[in-house]
Amino acid sequence: MARRAIELAESRLSKDGWPEYYDGKLGRFIGKQARKWQTWSVAGYLVAKMMLEDPSHLGMIALEEDKKMKPSLTRSASWIM
Numbered sequence: 001m002a003r004r005a006i007e008l009a010e011s012r013l014s015k016d017g018w019p020e021y022y023d024g025k026l027g028r029f030i031g032k033q034a035r036k037w038q039t040w041s042v043a044g045y046l047v048a049k050m051m052l053e054d055p056s057h058l059g060m061i062a063l064e065e066d067k068k069m070k071p072s073l074t075r076s077a078s079w080i081m
Contacts, residue, residue: 002052009045018042 013019017036023029030036050057 002048006045006049006052009048013041013045 016030018038018041019030019036020034020038020041021031023031023034047061
């Protein structure tokens, strides 16, 4: 699911001018008052792609109290590397 979201973001964000947000029931329209060429849109995309490629990078953006927590995440049986 995450890989599909990244693929969709890659196909739309740059074509749409890196808008601030999408609107509509299915998120298909650029928001009426969305600003374009938003640094945060680019940064969010890059962080999501980086986390998907190597989840160990989470430590770079985690807060100190988050680092003390033990993750209880397990991979799905359908997850393929």
